[in-house]
Amino acid sequence: MSRATAQKDAAMKIPKKQDFPVGEIRRFLEPGPVVLVSSAWRRNTNIMTMGWHTVLEFSPSLVGCLISSGNHSHEMVRRSRECVINVPSVDLATTVADIGNCSGATIDKFQKFKLTKADATNVKAPLIAECHANLECRLVEFLKRYDFFIFEVVKAHAPAAPKYPKTIHYRGEGIFMVAGGSLNLRRRSGPKCCDRWPRWAKSRLYQSVL
Amino acid sequence: MSRATAQKDAAMKIPKKQDFPVGEIRRFLEPGPVVLVSSAWRRNTNIMTMGWHTVLEFSPSLVGCLISSGNHSHEMVRRSRECVINVPSVDLATTVADIGNCSGATIDKFQKFKLTKADATNVKAPLIAECHANLECRLVEFLKRYDFFIFEVVKAHAPAAPKYPKTIHYRGEGIFMVAGGSLNLRRRSGPKCCDRWPRWAKSRLYQSVL
Numbered sequence: 276m277s278r279a280t281a282q283k284d285a286a287m288k289i290p291k292k293q294d295f296p297v298g299e300i301r302r303f304l305e306p307g308p309v310v311l312v313s314s315a316w317r318r319n320t321n322i323m324t325m326g327w328h329t330v331l332e333f334s335p336s337l338v339g340c341l342i343s344s345g346n347h348s349h350e351m352v353r354r355s356r357e358c359v360i361n362v363p364s365v366d367l368a369t370t371v372a373d374i375g376n377c378s379g380a381t382i383d384k385f386q387k388f389k390l391t392k393a394d395a396t397n398v399k400a401p402l403i404a405e406c407h408a409n410l411e412c413r414l415v416e417f418l419k420r421y422d423f424f425i426f427e428v429v430k431a432h433a434p435a436a437p438k439y440p441k442t443i444h445y446r447g448e449g450i451f452m453v454a455g456g457s458l459n460l461r462r463r464s465g466p467k468c469c470d471r472w473p474r475w476a477k478s479r480l481y482q483s484v485l
Numbered sequence: 486m487s488r489a490t491a492q493k494d495a496a497m498k499i500p501k502k503q504d505f506p507v508g509e510i511r512r513f514l515e516p517g518p519v520v521l522v523s524s525a526w527r528r529n530t531n532i533m534t535m536g537w538h539t540v541l542e543f544s545p546s547l548v549g550c551l552i553s554s555g556n557h558s559h560e561m562v563r564r565s566r567e568c569v570i571n572v573p574s575v576d577l578a579t580t581v582a583d584i585g586n587c588s589g590a591t592i593d594k595f596q597k598f599k600l601t602k603a604d605a606t607n608v609k610a611p612l613i614a615e616c617h618a619n620l621e622c623r624l625v626e627f628l629k630r631y632d633f634f635i636f637e638v639v640k641a642h643a644p645a646a647p648k649y650p651k652t653i654h655y656r657g658e659g660i661f662m663v664a665g666g667s668l669n670l671r672r673r674s675g676p677k678c679c680d681r682w683p684r685w686a687k688s689r690l691y692q693s694v695l
Contacts (some may be wrong), residue, residue, distance in 0.1 A: 299657070305536050306654035306662050307517010326515050329539040331551055331631055339549065339633070341541055365668070372670040418628075421541055423549070425631070439656060443668065444516035446649060447509070452516050455665030458575070458653065460582040 288366065289391060289404045295431040297336040303362045303408045303433070304338060305330050306454065308442035309371055311361040312342065315400045316351040320392065322384040322403065323348040324375030326445040328360075336428040337415065343422050347379035352424065356414040357398040360426075361406035364440040365453050371443065372451075397429045407440040408433040498576065499601060499614045505641040507546040513572045513618045513643070514548060515540050516664065518652035519581055521571040522552065525610045526561040530602065532594040532613065533558040534585030536655040538570070546638040547625065553632050557589040562634065566624040567608040570636075571616035574650040575663050581653065582661075607639045617650040618643040 304310075309326045328340035338360065342349050352358045363371050370388050377384070385392055385401070392401035395411045402409040412426035444452040514520075519536045538550035548570065552559050562568045573581050580598050587594070595602055595611070602611035605621045612619040622636035654662040 301655075301657050305517065306656055307515065327539045327541065329537045329549065329551065331537065331633065337631070339539065339631075341539065368668055369670065369673060372673040376673060421547070421549075421635070423541065439660075439662065444654075444664070445511075446516055446667070447511050449669060449671030449673070450649075451668040451670060452649065453665040453668055454654070455663040457656070458578055458661040458663055459659060460579065460661060461659030463579060463582040463586060463659070 287389065287405060290407060290434040292409070292432040292434050295408065295433040297410075297428045297431050298334045300336055300338075300408075300410055300428055300431050301330045301333070302439070303410070303442075304328065304360070306442065307444050308362055308454070309445045309451070311363055311371065311374060311403055311406060312340075312348055312352070313359045313361060313400050313403055314348050314351040314355060314357070316355045319351070319379075320383075320385060320401055321348050321351055321379035322374050322388075322390070323379070324371050325360075331425065335415075336431075337425060338410070338412065338428060339423055339425045341421065341423055349422070351379075352414070353417060355399065357400050358412050358414075358426065359395055359398065359400045359402050360410040360412055360428075361403040362408040362410075362440065362442065363403075363406045365443050367405060368443050368451060368453075372449070395430070402432065407442075497599065497615060500617060500644040502619070502642040502644050505618065505643040507620075507638045507641050508544045510546055510548075510618075510620055510638050510641050511540045511543070512649070513620070513652075514538065514570070516652065517654050518572055518664070519655050519661070521573055521581065521584060521613055521616060522550075522558055522562070523569045523571060523610050523613055524558050524561040524565060524567070526565045529561070529589075530593075530595060530611055531558050531561055531589035532584050532598075532600070533589070534581050535570075541635065545625075546641075547635060548620070548622065548638060549633055549635045551631065551633055559632070561589075562624070563627060565609065567610050568622050568624075568636065569605055569608065569610045569612050570620040570622055570638075571613040572618040572620070572650065572652060573613075573616045575653050577615060578653050578661060578663075582659070605640070612642065617652075 331337040391404035393404040409432045411430040416425040541547040601614035603614040619642045621640040626635040
């Protein structure tokens with residue numbers, strides 16, 4: 276098998292997943308990986324590469340991200356009020372870069388990049404089966420001034436292993452950082468570090484959002 | 486020199502910095518590192534460990550982050566409308582974890598952790614000299630519903646080398662990911678990947694924010 280074929284096969288591997296607690300999705304998003312946002316509107320689907328996002332709350336599980344009105348996905352996400360945030364690992368790096376360099380206005384990206392659509396449980400947008408984790412999201416609020424979308428993660432899918440996928444992180448200028456090893460500082464972490472925001476803040480936010 | 490002393494000396498090293506273009510600070514923040522937020526209000530200063538942030542715009546250079554009202558820094562940042570986002574590298578990992586596990590309500594963290602205050606150019610909050618990069622921030626908007634602060638980076642300081650510091654990224658449960666190697670996909674990156682949002686979007690936002 277040629278090296279190119281081996282690389283392609285690795286990229287196309289589909290991990291077997293199980294339900295993952297939505298309140299713990301920080302594990303995938305907080306380290307700041309580049310993600311793939313999949314969306315559906317009417318008969319079309321699309322995928323965009325996205326690097327500007329942050330966790331906002333544990334429960335409800337809130338994520339904020341910037342999807343510029345210049346992106347084809349912007350209107351699809353706004354109209355459908357849904358999307359899936361897919362977390363790719365380094366096997367998909369070239370695909371992630373290529374997806375970020377073409378527009379869904381003229382291309383069916385699932386077809387072009389030979390990615391597999393899987394049915395989501397709670398949203399119409401498709402999961403990208405090849406990605407390590409898939410987070411089904413419903414729009415909670417859109418801040419037009421910043422093109423900033425606040426989503427609630429309503430369902431999450433991830434494989435049992437590896438616990439920490441080798442994610443890729445964008446540094447600009449075409450350079451990605453690949454996730455390195457783990458540093459265990461658990462002994463130094465009291466409850467504040469494992470769960471840095473107090474419970475009352477969670478419940479207050481829960482009340483105000485839902 | 487004992488190993489402990491050598492480690493302490495390494496942690497206390499102060500990099501020599503120069504002005505860094507504020508429109509390019511994505512290099513430090515977009516990969517998602519844990520950062521230290523320093524603030525000043527009246528005669529007090531404080532430092533908090535923060536992992537929930539995202540770049541929002543190139544020009545003006547906007548950054549959004551969550552500082553819960555449960556954090557001592559929350560009121561200091563809201564009242565002063567300023568802060569410094571300091572980007573530590575792995576040398577400071579244990580200090581970063583320890584800072585996240587105590588409260589500025591009862592502790593002078595600069596003193597306790599033997600960190601060096603340096604004068605900022607445009608804000609009253611101090612830079613943490615030991616950190617790799619320091620981003621002076623002014624508050625643009627505070628979204629109370631989410632405890633979400635939107636800052637403009639008005640001045641940035643970083644050393645000429647290394648170009649990419651070995652940052653640490655929080656995975657929850659006391660586990661940090663250490664930034665790994667670089668993957669150069671520049672050949673695949675057209676202008677859209679290096680600068681993924683169109684110029685008109687920038688200028689539109691610039692008009693609406695300022």
